[in-house]
Amino acid sequence: MIESIAIVGATGAVGRIIRQLFEERDFPYGKITFLASQRSAGTTITFKGEEHEVKLLCPEAFDDIDVAIGSTPDPVAAEFCPWARERNCVVVDESGYWRMDPEVPLVVPEINPEAADQHKGIIASPNCSTTQMVLAMKPLHDAGKIRRVIVSTYQATSGAGVQGQADLIDGSRAFLDEADYEYQAFAHPIAFNLIPQIGSHKHEGYTSEEMKMVYETQKIFGDESIKVCPTCVRVPVENCHSESILVETEKKISVDEAKELFDATPGLKVVDDLGNGEYPMPNQCSGDDNTFIGRIREDLSCENGLAFWCVSDNLRKGAATNAVQIAELLSKTQAAV
C-alpha cells in the first residue's frame, strides 16, 4: 500500500479524471494531496464528498509523498520530477518531457508492465494517440509481427486540456452567433474545421505529435524495426481520439483472426457490424476505459495489410487510467525507491 500519494496538476483535464478514478477504483493509499500552480493553489476541490485545499507545487510539497501522478505541461514536469525524485517520491508522469529518456521506462501496463520495475524514480505514461494505437497493435504484433503502420488520427479538443475543451464550445458558439472569438489552445479556428497540425515541426515535415507516435511505439515494444507513418489531425470533437490504422504484418492475419485476437485482449472491445451501421464513435466511447475497434478489413493494396478504426477516451486510457494503472503496479510491487 502507498502511504501518501499526490496528484500534480489536479485541476487540469487529466487531473480531474485521475481524481474521478481514485473515487471509482479500489486504490489502496493512506493520504492524498492535490497540487497545482499559483493560479489554483488555495482553491478547494471536492473529493470523496470532502473539501480539499489545492496546494502549491514546490519542492517541499514532496517531503512526505511516496508516489505522485503528474499531469502538467512539459516544462513543469521537467522541473518538478527531480524535486520529487530527490525526496524519494516516485513520479508517474503524463507529460512528454521524460518519455524518451533512456533512464525512464515508458509503460502501458497491458504491454510492458515489467519495464516499470526498472524505474529510477520516474515512470512515463505515453502520448494519448500512441497508447490506443499500441494497445490495438499488441495482439497483431504478437501473432504476426508488425512491420509497418500507417495511421491518421482524428484527435479531440480535450487532448489540448481544459482550454482546448473550452475553445471548441466557446468557438462554436461564437461561430454560430457570427461573433469574434480568440482561440487560446489552437493556432486556427477548430469550430467547423480540421487542423492538420498537432505540435510543432519536428522532423522532415512531421510534427512533434507525429514523431511521438513513431518513437514511443518503438520504445514500448522494444523494437525499432517497426515503421510508423503518422498524420495527426485535430477535429472538432470534444472527447475521444479516433484513428484510422493500417498495419502490415510479416505473417498474414485474416479479418476473422484479427477479430478473435482483438476480442481476446483485455482492454480492447470490438464493435464491427458495417451492415447495421455499428462501429466505434467518439460520443459512445467517452467515459469508458476500453479501446474500441471496428471497420476491420483487409487492405486491398497490400498482401499482408489489415485496416481498422480505433477509438479511445484520450483523457481516460490515453492518460489518467494508464497512469493510475502504473501507480497500481507500484503499489503491488512496493517498488517505491
Ligand SMILES: NC(=O)c1ccc[n+]([C@@H]2O[C@H](COP(=O)([O-])OP(=O)(O)OC[C@H]3O[C@@H](n4cnc5c(N)ncnc54)[C@H](OP(=O)(O)O)[C@@H]3O)[C@@H](O)[C@H]2O)c1
Ligand atoms: N489531455 C489529454 O488528452 C492528455 C493525454 C495524455 C497526456 N497529456 C499530458 O498531460 C499533461 C496535462 O494535460 P491536461 O490536458 O490535463 O492539461 P490542462 O488541462 O491544461 O491542465 C494542466 C494542469 O497543470 C497545472 N499546471 C500548469 N502550470 C503549472 C505550474 N507552473 N505549476 C504547477 N502546476 C501547473 C494546471 O494547474 P492550474 O489549475 O494551477 O493552472 C493544471 O492542473 C500535459 O503534459 C499533456 O501533454 C494530456
